[in-house]
Amino acid sequence: MVRIHFTAADFTQVRFAPRPAPLAELHTALMTMCRPDQQVLFGRWRQRMFRCLPGAAGPLRDLVPGAEAPRFLDVFSETLQDARDTVRAFPPDLVRSEIERIHAPHPSPVPLWIRDLHQGEPAAWHLLHRAQHAAFETVVRPVWNLVQDLHRTEFTRHALTVAEHGIGAALTGGVPGARLHGDVWELEGPERDITLAGRGVLLRPTFHWTGHPLVADLPGHPLVVTFPAGPGLPLAPAGAKDTTEALAGVLGRTRADILLRLADEHTTTLLARRLGISNATASAHTTALRAAGLITTVRAGRAVVHRRTALGSLLVHHRTGPQGAPDGSGGEPMGQPSGEALPGRHP
Known part of the structure; x- marks a missing residue:
């Protein structure tokens, strides 16, 4: 259970993201692809995505060798370029500490490009940005218009709930499994206590995730709660077949x-x-x-x-489609990993 402790000021600073975040939507899609419990429900979609992912996206698997991603990937900018710029602008000390935290528990050698990223080498950042772009073009770009439409629907629903019933109803009714006890908001997820201390909350729906809400908690930033919304199935372009x-x-x-x-x-x-x-x-x-x-x-x-x-x-x-090949980059498909995770929000 995740318990989020509000102050009075925090309740006045609950916001709903006005538009979807491309990099955040990509990360939740990649997380769904790597969930073993989704093999039956999303089997054909997962197999298609793994078959189509280009080799250029491979560094994402290096960066996230387990179930948790470094926190500097938790960005919610409204364009892919802004998101990449935000990732690049994180303090070097945070980038280094997150790489060390994520890779320390894993016995396998750290790839050379990850060592270069740890040192802030521009070529390593370019490799990461290229990987994010290649993965986005393959997995999310074909359904981005649908993501935008679904997000507008969720935004309208949230606004109506707040107007008619107040912010408490929006916190409990909009996020699956959420409960509000006084000034403590409880969410499904791993055991955790978070004190907002005036930072506020940003609510963000995602349309490629069916698990518990995902929480991004960066110092000095509003808490971002990403929750599953929409049809609950992998998205396909409107009117398109596989x-x-x-x-x-x-x-x-x-x-x-x-x-x-x-x-x-x-x-x-x-x-x-x-x-x-x-x-x-x-x-x-x-x-x-x-x-x-x-x-x-x-x-x-x-x-x-x-x-x-x-x-x-x-x-x-x-x-x-318009990319010329499912990978959109001319690179080698990655193939399906055996249990490796790709980037996503912290659980």
Whole structure:
């Protein structure tokens, strides 16, 4: 149980976020992707997202090796650029202490780029920003208009509740499982006591999360409570079908996966290893795709290298949206991690 202790001033400083935060919505989506208890309910969505995530997003997994993310990722700016600038502007001492806190319990070696981030190297920050952008374009961008519409609906509902019944009703009725006892607001979640001392609270709905409310508590900032709202299911673009499934319906599952991966060149052996098929099967599929004019194949030493043609890219554009490939970056898909967490708010 999370117990949040209000002062009289805090009750006058409860605000509802006027617009959604792109980086915050991304982080809750990544958290849902990594929740093992969601495999049945969100199974197809999770598999599709893991299959489509580009290699450029891989540093996010390095930064969050367990279930908790460093607090400098807890930003709620209303544009992706502002969010990245806010992350970059955190005090170096906070960044270093958070990296140490998150990575100290894990026995695996700390990746070199994380060490560089610890030292404030600009190249490491650029790598992190690129990872956030690549993940956002893949996971959230296709449904961002829907997120904005849902947020406006929640904002209106909150405003009406406050106007008709007061802030207490908004705190208990708007956040699932919340209770208000005098000046203590109780939320579902890990055992924790938080004293606001005049900082106030920012309420923020999220549409890719179905768990308990998430609390971001940064010194000197309002407490941010992110709570699940909306339909309670992974979002899909309005009127759209599963775009990856649509491509598979045209080509077949394996050939669709090969075409998606060939935004960058691959050898037959690398394709076979990434798809979990034999070299002979991979060769047969690439032969069919080459005969259809969707890929090219050239010899490089003892290997052959495949790459998507303009016609293949046009088909991917048509079937998977404006990014040209689900990864939106031309990088290697990450594949599904085995229990690793990606960034998200502190529980």
